[in-house]
Amino acid sequence: MNRRRDPFTVPILLLFLILVLTVSFAQAAGTKSDASLPSDDEAIVHLLNRIGYGPRPGDIPEVRKLGIDEFIEKQLSPDTIPDAGLEMRLEGFKTLKMTTAELIEAFPPQGPKSRQANAQPRGRRPGQEIILELSKAKLLRAVYSERRLQEVMTDFWFNHFNVFAGKGIVPWVVTSYERDVIRPRALGKFRDLLGAVAESPAMLFYLDNWMSAGTSPPADAGDPGRQALRGRHPRWFRDIPPPRPEARPAKRRGINENYARELLELHTLGVDGGYTQEDVRQVALAFTGWTIAEPRRDPRALFNGRMHDGNQKTVLGRTIPPVGGAKEGDWVLDLLARHPKTAEHISRKLAVHFVSDDPPPALVARLADTFRRTDGDIRALMKTLFHSPEFWGPKARQVKTKTPLHLVVSALRATGTETDGGLPLLRTLREMGEPLYLCQPPTGYKDESSAWTGSNATLQRTRFAAALTENRLPGTRIDLERLSPPAGGGNARGTVSLVGRLLAGVDLPETLVEKVTRSAVEEGGPSPDVRRIAGLILGSPAFQAR
Amino acid sequence: MLTRRRFIADSMTAAGFLLAAPLSGLGSSPAPESSGRRRKVLVVVFQRGGADGLSMVAPHGDPALSRNRPGIGIPKSGDTDWVIDLDGFFGLHPALSPLLPFWRDKRLAIVHAVGSHDPTRSHFEAQDYMENGTPGTKRTPDGWLARALRQEGGNGLRSLALTHNLPLALRGDPTALAFPSLASLAGLGKLRGYETIYGPDERVFEIVERLRALGLSRLPIGDPGASPRSPFGQAMREMSQVIKADAGLRAGFIETAGWDTHVNQGGSRGILANRLKDLAEGLAAFARDLGQKLDDVIVLTMTEFGRTARENGNRGTDHGHGTAFFVLGGDVRGGKVYGRWPGLRPQDLYEGRDLAVTTDFRDVAAALLAGHLGIPNLQTVFPGHAPRHEIATQVLG
Structure with a gap:
């Protein structure tokens, strides 16, 4: 009988036990979604980079004090978060509070004739002032709003239901689209959002549904659709003026598939959602008559029963019940939203x-x-x-490449920069490939990293980091005092670590500290400028990720 | 009854025979690049949004065309702005008239009823397929142009996209560069220091330095007024500068937007005509600017799909299937419309509504990669697809 114990057995057993316990704890944490959330600084920075546009000075202690759960809860109810600071900054932005009709009056679109005269050189396009103010406001909200998640989700849904402010009347309706349709529903019910988008002049115009007309007029002149709509949406109902006698007699009719296709492909089912070309056509028929009243004066959604297709429609194998003209579209939206x-x-x-x-x-x-x-x-x-x-x-963690908007905003936030959100920043976004409100295709901007990496990204992002830290962006002033280490501070490496921690909220990876130090010393000698160090860090690959 | 014209092209299916030059690269032996042969360049112009092939190159000899398009057709004759007849059957949109001299010089060829056989009518899906070169397979991570260029050595300025983001067609070429414009490279002098941080794998800083060293701004650019002021015109102008600089470029990529003409696309004039004018002027200025150098260059225009054969309710067209590509350059056996014409009668149309596809876009691309760039292995460029360029060798004998 060998009673001699191997001196390593006990420690190894203990280690094994600890390992088992750790693993099972980790698994428990991994499977139970109601386990308490991590609350270390890395986790807080991670959360701040996703629930909003990244940490600002002072954010981490604030979240720590509040508790991560409570912080998330608050972000989920944006109306309970005071946002006076932002409101003050937006005070002078008159167009943000104007109705579409007021915008059209204040910034008159050109008639078809003068538009031709405008075909030559540049100059500001009509409506551009509106987009400029809206873009500045978007940047300011992203940088300064306390309602972080609401801003992120407003951007997310705008992009999901993208409209292009370079088309037709969209510059005049996009302010209301974001303010009245998207933002209030960004954390609401999907069906509600989908419906509000479907009947917004912005979407009706952008994807051409407002012009789509059925090939055969409804047999019954009583027009159940209009009646149905009157009950449901008093504000949506307008009397349709009788056709003017001088109007072209037999205006050709026909559907336009544009909205119907993107509704299925992009807004709801997805491209692999199992719909067919015939479904696209049937959905387009169901939405005939969803149009715009007075598109160039006071655009409002309108159901025009005379444009509606009166035939029976079948979508995704289901026949639309006789709900009446305008409600056919609602029925389709119900079907899609619950699919x-x-x-x-x-x-x-x-x-x-x-x-x-x-x-x-x-x-x-x-x-x-x-x-x-x-x-x-x-x-x-x-x-x-x-x-x-x-x-x-x-x-x-750190696996998403920031979009240009996220990068620019997160750099401004990290440095506690004062900005007016003006043209130099908007130009930067354009050069990076994300001009605000100007994504032409209905797909919106891509979200995957592969869309935002490459030579132009590297150049533009490093260029931006340098310009920001060197205060070369008019209207935007970085506060370097805050980043400066105490006088007589340590060596270059120590300074880099310190500045890195102030910018990222957590310690930078050692390899990056080393590289930044090397680069900074090469250029600036043994005690390099904080400005230079900050520029290198903000332009580094690590800061491009979130 | 089959008209003579419906046969023209039957004898010339596929696209490999576009090339007038001896096809030394077609088949197994790669073109000898270093041994004195001049460097060939392929420039892809992608018309995003689905350009209407039936307007760009109207089959005016097909009686079904005007029946399908009463409101957006281009008149066969009239006071002004009628279709420019090319061969008695096909005609060029009047807004494309700047391309006519190249057609007459036989440096412009057209492939019609071309596209992808995948049935999708989704912009992004169809664009992805046309760029990754594997219709039906989304997950292919790289592009066909990148897979072709990877077969070449060298790590210089091999491919350049004048776009904000690297297009999928070039994704996977480690040397590919993308900038919206060369002008955007100005004022980058203060960027030194980032090389250390990004490390040797990120070559953009070095290449930008070299681009600048080439003194691109000092290159003769012909008559600057000759290129349209539009983003497309300027991109084409810059591309010709880079090509003339002889910096090793093999492939260029440029995109142009605004082809998704659902509403009021117009006939001889209108929205589509304006887009076509921009396209033609940009291409023509590019070709003129290159001068002699055009002998070494081919431009291929592509678009993710064509549009419905019939106009829709708003004098526009919805997403369709087959379309037309232009092939412009020195090596091209031009002055001809290639491809089998499928017809426009209801029974001829794809799914009863669109121009059918009779030439796979990969056959056009493969012919140019092999015959023009001398890319040896097309199997890895278009996996699972056997390009039909054997016909090309027959035709060119």
Whole structure:
């Protein structure tokens, strides 16, 4: 009998025990979504980079004090967060509070004739002032609003339901589109958002549905659609003036598939959602008559029963019941908003935005489940997301390449910079490939890293970092005092570490500290300028990720 | 009854025979690049949004055309602005008249009823397929142009996209560069220091330095007024500068937007005509600017799909299928419309509504890669697709 014990057995057993316990704890944390959330500084920075546009000076202690759970809860109810600071900054932005009709009066669009005269050189296009102010306001909100998640989600949904402010009347309706349609519903119900978008002049115009007309007029002159709509949306109902006798006699009719296709492909089911070309056509027929009243004076949604197709329609294998003209579109939206493919498509898109470019299928499935259970409650989806282990896991950290907007805003926030959101910044965004409100295709800007990396990205981003830290962007002033180490501070490396920590909120990776130090010393000698160090860090690959 | 014209092209299916030059690269032996042969360049112009092939190159000899398009057709004759007849059957949109001299010089060829056989009518999906070169397979991470260029040595300025972001067609070429314009490279003098941080794998700083050293701004650019002021015209002008600088460029990529003409696309004049004018003026200025150098260059225009054969309710057209590509350059056996014409009668149309695709876009691309750039291995460029360029060798004998 050998009673001699190997001196290593006990420690190894202990180690093994600890390992088992750790793993099972980790697993427990990984499977139970209601486990308490991580609260270390790295986790807080991670959260701030996703729930908003990155940390500002003072954010980390504030979140720590409030507690991560409580912070998330507050962000999910933006109306409860005071935002006086931002409101003050936006005070002078008159167009933000104007109705579409007022905007058209203040910034008259040119008639067809003078538009031809304008075909030559540049000059400011009509309506451009509106977009300029809206763009500045968007930047200021992203930088200064306390309602971080609301801004991120407003951007997310605007991009999901993209309209291009370079087309027709869109410059005049886009202010109201973002303010009245998107922002108030950014954390609401998906069906509500989808419906508000569908009947917005911005979308009706951008995807041409306002001109789409059925090929056969409804047999019954009583026009049930108009009646139906009157009951549902008094504000939406307008009397349609009788046709003027001088109007061209037999205006040709026909559908336009543009909205119907993007509704299925982009807004709801997704490109693999299983619909056919015939479904596109039938959806287009269902939406005939959803048009715009007075598009060039006071654009409002209008259902025009005379444009509506009177035939029976079948969408995704289901025949639309005789609900009446305008309500056929509503019926289609109901069907699409509650379709499992929509739940999946939206869930995946959210996971790509908030977690990673190739999100874990289990997470997408849980989100889709939340979507179905809550009838597309966006707030509930966000809760599922922020309480998921996948959101906090190592595979979600620093894996998203910031979009140009996120990069610019996060740099301004990290440095506590004062900005007016003016043209130099907007130009920077344009050169990086993300001009605000000017994404032409209905797909919106891409969210995947591959869309935002490459030679132009590297050049423009490093150029921006240098310009910002050297105060070469008029209207934007960086405060370097805050970054300066105490007088008589340590060596270059120590300064780099310190500045890095102030900018990123957490310690920079050692390799980066080393590289920045080397580069800074090469250029600036043994005690390099804080300005230079900050510029190198903000332009570094690490700062491009979130 | 089959008209004579419907046969023209039957004998010349696929696109490999576009090339007038001896096809030494077609087949297995790569073109000897270093041994004195001049460097060939392929420039892809992508018309994003789905350009209407039936307006760009109108089959005016097909009686079904005007029946399908009463409101947006281009008149066969009239006071002004009628279709420019090319061969008795096809005609050029009047706004494309700047391209006519190149057609007459046989340096402009057209491929019609070309596109992808994938049925998608989604912009982004169809664009991705046309750029990754694997229709039906989304996950292909790189582009066909990149896979072709990877077969070449060298790490200089091999490919350049004058776009904000690297297009999928060039993704996967480690040397590919993308800038919206060369002018955007100005004022980068203060960027030194980032090389250390990005490390030797990020070559953009070095290449920008070299681009600047080439003194691009000092290059003769012909008559600057000759290029349209539009972003497309300026991009074409800059591309010709880079080509003339002889910096090793093999492939260029330029994109142009505004082709998604759902509403009021117009006939001889209008929205589409304006876009076509820009396209033609940009291409023509590019070709003129290159002068002799055009002998070494081919421009291929592509677009993700064509548009419905019938106009829609708003004098526009919706997403369709087959379309037309232009091939412009020195090596081109031009003055001809290639491809089999499928016809426009209801029974001829793809899914009853669109011009059918009779030439796979990959056959056009493959012919140019092999015959012009001398890319040896097309199997890895278009996996699972056997390009039909054997016909090309027959035709050119």
